[in-house]
Amino acid sequence: MEQVAERGPSTTKHALASDAEPIDIRCRDGVVLRGHIWRAAGGSSCGNVIINPATGVLARYYHYYARFLAEHGFDVLTYDYRGIGLSRPPRLRGCSYRWRDWGELDFDAALIAMHERNCELPLLVVGHSIGGFLPGLSDHAGLIDRMLTVGAQYAYWRDYAPAHRMRLVWKWHIVMPVLTAVFGYFPGKRLGWLEDLPAGVANEWSFRGARMERSHPVPERGDVIARFDAVEASILAVTVSDDDIGTAAAVRRGLSYYRHAEVAQAALEPSDFGLDAIGHFSLFHARHAAGFWLDTVLWLRDAVNPWPQRRDAEALATLPG
Numbered sequence: 001m002e003q004v005a006e007r008g009p010s011t012t013k014h015a016l017a018s019d020a021e022p023i024d025i026r027c028r029d030g031v032v033l034r035g036h037i038w039r040a041a042g043g044s045s046c047g048n049v050i051i052n053p054a055t056g057v058l059a060r061y062y063h064y065y066a067r068f069l070a071e072h073g074f075d076v077l078t079y080d081y082r083g084i085g086l087s088r089p090p091r092l093r094g095c096s097y098r099w100r101d102w103g104e105l106d107f108d109a110a111l112i113a114m115h116e117r118n119c120e121l122p123l124l125v126v127g128h129s130i131g132g133f134l135p136g137l138s139d140h141a142g143l144i145d146r147m148l149t150v151g152a153q154y155a156y157w158r159d160y161a162p163a164h165r166m167r168l169v170w171k172w173h174i175v176m177p178v179l180t181a182v183f184g185y186f187p188g189k190r191l192g193w194l195e196d197l198p199a200g201v202a203n204e205w206s207f208r209g210a211r212m213e214r215s216h217p218v219p220e221r222g223d224v225i226a227r228f229d230a231v232e233a234s235i236l237a238v239t240v241s242d243d244d245i246g247t248a249a250a251v252r253r254g255l256s257y258y259r260h261a262e263v264a265q266a267a268l269e270p271s272d273f274g275l276d277a278i279g280h281f282s283l284f285h286a287r288h289a290a291g292f293w294l295d296t297v298l299w300l301r302d303a304v305n306p307w308p309q310r311r312d313a314e315a316l317a318t319l320p321g
């Protein structure tokens with residue numbers, strides 16, 4: 001069996017953006033996001049796909065996958081959240097951008113942009129890590145037809161894999177907020193962990209509790225829950241057994257907010273792909289084009305779950321508080 005070491009996005013080669021069309025997306029607060037449109041091969045699209053990155057991960061990390069989906073008949077949008085990559089402002093220190101802004105403003109604008117391209121096509125979302133949870137924060141998330149999420153969660157520390165929990169707590173909930181306070185932003189790139197993060201994003205991650213809505217002001221919490229309730233999309237949520245962040249418990253916690261969505265959870269193993277390790281990032285590496293990537297086309301194009309037998313046995317269990 002092939003051994004693949006867990007590698008972060010910064011160490012992976014990226015598909016050339018010259019394969020795609022640059023696009024600017026204006027959010028309702030005036031912030032402009034930058035991304036790329038990957039057009040369906042042959043000019044006839046079977047659906048519009050938005051790829052939502054993980055926290056601190058450049059959109060270009062997903063370019064190979066976006067190009068793969070385009071080759072299989074989709075129009076695909078990749079974009080950087082505010083404060084990241086091509087959407088990073090000249091000065092990040094003191095920047096007020098928050099995690100919630102990525103869902104309420106950034107994803108919302110991306111969703112509208114893709115819907116307006118062709119409202120007759122299915123509107124599909126691929127969300128990695130926080131990118132699979134953010135859609136529920138959008139006022140227009142009811143437009144989504146199907147979602148594929150990979151390790152999607154909102155970083156509640158008790159859901160980290162027990163064997164790695166203390167290491168991750170030290171890294172993301174002690175070191176990150178301290179450095180964020182010192183620098184005015186999180187210097188993740190300097191540490192070789194992730195991209196730099198706006199202080200608001202880093203602090204929402206570091207201090208997130210068991211209930212996501214409690215990080216919002218009390219008068220806004222009911223509206224937050226109502227937005228998630230408006231999502232009636234079909235969701236296929238993928239977990240991998242050796243993902244120490246996007247554990248099955250963490251993913252179930254996030255999915256519990258999508259109360260009116262049709263949800264299935266696929267619990268995969270590295271051995272399913274002839275590997276000893278996958279972790280939190282590896283499924284978006286190009287080595288998975290003939291396996292996992294091809295399987296995802298069945299879900300995105302045909303609404304067919306390619307792993308029906310791999311359902312998480314606890315997917316409908318009541319979550320601990």
